[in-house]
Amino acid sequence: MSKPVLFLKNASIFQRESLILSEVNVSINKGEFVYLIGKTGTGKSSFMKTLYGDLPLQEGDGEIVDFDLRTLKEKDIPFLRRKLGVVFQDFKLLNDRTVNDNLLFVLKATGWKDKKSMETKIDEVLGKVGMKTKGFKYPYQLSGGEQQRVAIARALLNDPELILADEPTGNLDPQTSVEVMEVLQDINKNGNTILMATHDYALLLKYPSKTLKCDENQIFEVVQKTV
């Protein structure tokens, strides 16, 4: 079996001085779709933040898309994030520019130069999330579900080895959640690895998959029935 995209061994995660999670042992392989569930305040977001370099890993070992989280340097963080796609609960689009320019910014920021290939790429990812006709709009002119699709499209731009989605449906109504979930499922079927934090149990039941649970400073795998 090939090397896991993400693994953590005996890792502890701190928010400043307070311990959030300890003895974290997680491993995610290429092509998997993994849920991360747990009540609010159990450390889901801190866990995600550690993975994309917003929180330092202070104890234990961790490796994500070939970056060692323990020795991760400040200046390497942008390059780690280029190999990840991050989707947030609050979309985090740049509100001062259109959807196309949002995507264009990411491409330019990550070193793309050729105008033609950038346009092709933007078309491609917008097509994947079914937003091809909305490229000229500003984020505030879009509904929440549409914004989240754009955010997912943005996460796909650099063909990431792992997509981290931190409660991507948290701000959406149930029906829109299902639509966004369909998009994520499609992407997963195309071979992308996805780690999705959520507390939307309806989605878990509808799209069962490997599930990790955060509880009492621990992360452990749960079998769907016991959820």
Next chain:
Amino acid sequence: MSTSFEKYQKRRLISSYFSVVISISLVLFLLGMLGLLVLNTKKVADHFKEQIALSIYLKETAKEVEITQLQKSLSLADYTKSAVYVPKEEAAEKLSVEIGEDFIDYLGDNPLQNSIDVFLNADFVTPELMEEITNELLAKGFVDEVIYDKPLIALLNDNIKRISFWVLIISGVFTFIAVLLINSSIRLSVYSKRFTIKTMQMVGATKSFIRKPFIWKSIKLGVVGIFVAWIGMGVVIYSLNKTFPELLLIEQPLILGAMFLSIFVLGVFISWLSTFFATQRFLNLRTDELYY
């Protein structure tokens, strides 16, 4: 497709840039005016200094040749701005006008001496140098005495020193305030984009890539501010020149040019530096810390 909503949004943005431009231009204008003051304290002081005359009284026995020779050597000396020979008849006439009666009439004789009034270059109007010049002149046999207003010169030098000192201090304080003001208005405009900055970091942009457009924007605003300041300075210099042409404000294009240029450099530099530090501050914060 520019709806009224978008126009409104744009107008709001423009008005927030407006305050940055205004603060930059006001501060630079103020600095320019101070610069003008500093440059001209010397000129004003020199103007006063060069009004002071050193009178060389000549003995009755002095020969015509000696007088013309002295005049010539005086006009060649580097401390002389101008030297005027005042024959005693002319001096008497002036004095009569001053005191209002013809004193030669009742004295029967003109008691005044022939003299040369020397107006010195400002740089030589110090008690020490004037003393030196006096001694040098007195060494000549046909010079009777050399007279100038000693206390006035001491007072003038003291006051000029004191005034220049305070002008410098005040300029320093104003420069500090200037930097502080520009810095805080730029910080505010960067602060309003702190979440945008964070988002940009989240998608893998490097710090310098994020910083670049911010710095460009600030420098552009800074340059607009500089132009506004220039216009203000131009207007002030023009009207000052009309009121006090003796300051010769416009006669020194090089100094004026240097001042306008340094205002430009300062404006760009401050905008660049403030933006650099303001963006750096938010780039170095973790996401959670943005809310504190």
